Amino acid sequence: MEKKTILVGVGGGIAAYKSANLCSLLVKRGYEVQVLMTEHATRFIQPLTLQALTKHPVIFDTFAEPNPSEIAHIAVADRADLYVIAPATANLIAKLAHGLADDMVTTTALAATCPTVVAPAMNVHMFEHPAVQENLDILRRRGTLVLDPGEGPLACGYTGRGRMPEPEDIADVIEAVLHQERDLEGLSILITAGPTVEDIDPVRYLTNRSSGKMGYALAEQAARRGARVTLISGPTHLKPVPGARMVYVRSTEQMLHAVSEFFPEADAFISAAAPADFRPARTLEHKWKKSQGPLKLDLVETPDILLAASRAKRPGQVVVGFAAETDMPVDHARRKLVDKGLDLIVVNDVTKPGAGFEVDTNQVTLIGKDGSTEALPVMEKHRVADHILTRVRQVLRVSDGERPL
Incomplete structure (x- = not known):
């Protein structure tokens, strides 16, 4: 097979040193690697270092045309199977979002028609700035795969989100993009995952055993x-999911607000989270001491996120629910499917080996509103996720008036 060509765009940030490791990994995995750099990036790492690793001259001068028979940024864009920009600084992200092209990295980005992956790297406050987040959203809407930065100590001395993802993780994403069928391209999918937490006092809370693994796999x-x-x-x-817009919440109420914000733009909503069904009627301001005697809790119901989404859905939107049951799972799931007006429900018996919480496998049954039932064997949650997504894709096609695949 002909080698695939990866363009690596390097921005002017301290994380540029990680680009050398990324290039080395990609070469070892059998890819042709062509590096493009901004002028500022050359202040952090020498082009010669990346040239030695890739065996190709590094291009950073927009006016240097080594081959007079072609325009450099057009030619490399045409040959690319994927373009990854790592690190992507706040300045570089702004240029990409608004179509500015004043260096090799950005001019090539406008000419490239291949999949593009962006790995942000910057100070935590810069990353969280509304302007940066809006620019990242613009890129996501255009189909750019934006990786979520890592969290930890930063070069500036702060600790928080803003670290460039590790080169191994970026390389894995590149492999997945190049070898995965992209049959969901153009669709917006909203997913919830994990438990919610309802505070009793500043120390104690109510929650459940959900690990979030199924939602993250989806x-x-x-x-x-x-x-x-x-x-x-x-x-x-x-870990954050590469390429996903990550929204972190704590309580069921917070999850409801987040779902309400992003649901209108979604083609499909998959409610894989396990929100707490009840919360304390009041949260104590101070820790309850044992010397005060037994603590009695009055519980009230939390909002029903799935029902709220189902009632708000527009024609063509698909809403998928989950049901974790301990007895008569299919019967309970069918009732939930009808009561909440769902298009599809995924049910599992959490008492069965390999199908409960906190494990890497699952055994589920998919039930459609048309009455169809598909029971899957025990398998890894990523494989279960693919089955669910394929079914969602089929339901979306049917809702659009097309024949199911």
Whole structure:
């Protein structure tokens, strides 16, 4: 097979040193790698370093045309199978979002027709600035795969989100994009994952055993298949999903507000989270001491996120629910499907081995509003996610008046 060509655009940030590792990894995995740099990037890492790793001259001068028979930024864009920009600084992201082209990285971005991956890297406050977030949203809407930055100590001395994703993770995303069928391209999918937390006092809270693994698997597979993914996550210990817009919440009320914000733009909403059904009627201001005697809780119901979304859906939108049951799972799921007006429900018996919480496998049954039932064997959650997404795609096609695939 002919080698695929990866363009690596390097922006002017301290994380540019990681680009050397990324280039080395891509070469070892059998790709042709062509590096483009901004002038500022050359202040952080020498072009000669990247040239030695890729065995190709690094292009950073927009007026240097080494081959007079072609225009450099057009020629490299035409040959590319994928363009990854890592690190992408706030300045570079702004240029990409608004079509500015004053260096090799940005002029090539306008000429490229291949998939584009952007790996932001900057100070945590810069990353969280509304202007940067709006620019990232513009890129996502255009189909750019925006990786969520890592969290930890930053070069500026702060600690928070803003670290460039690790080169190994970026390389894995590139492999997935190049080898994954992108049958969800053009679709916007909203997914919830994990538990929610309802505070009793500043120390204690109510929650459940949901790990978020199923929802995160859905988000990962949807992004790999080309969808624009928004993942609303309760508290988990899982890594951010590459390519997904990550929204973090704590309580069921917060999850409802987030779903309400992003639901209108979604083609499909997959409610894989396990929101708490009840919360304390009041949250204590101070920790309850054992010396005060037994703590008695008055509980009230939390909002029904799935029902609210189903009632708000427009024609053509698909709403998918989950049901974690311990007895008569299919019967309970069918009732929930009807009561909440869902298009599809995914049910599992959490008492069965390999199908409960906190494990990497699942055994589910898919039930459609047309009465169809599909029972899947025990399999890894990423494979379960692919089955669910394929079914969602079929339902969307039918709702658009097309024949199912």
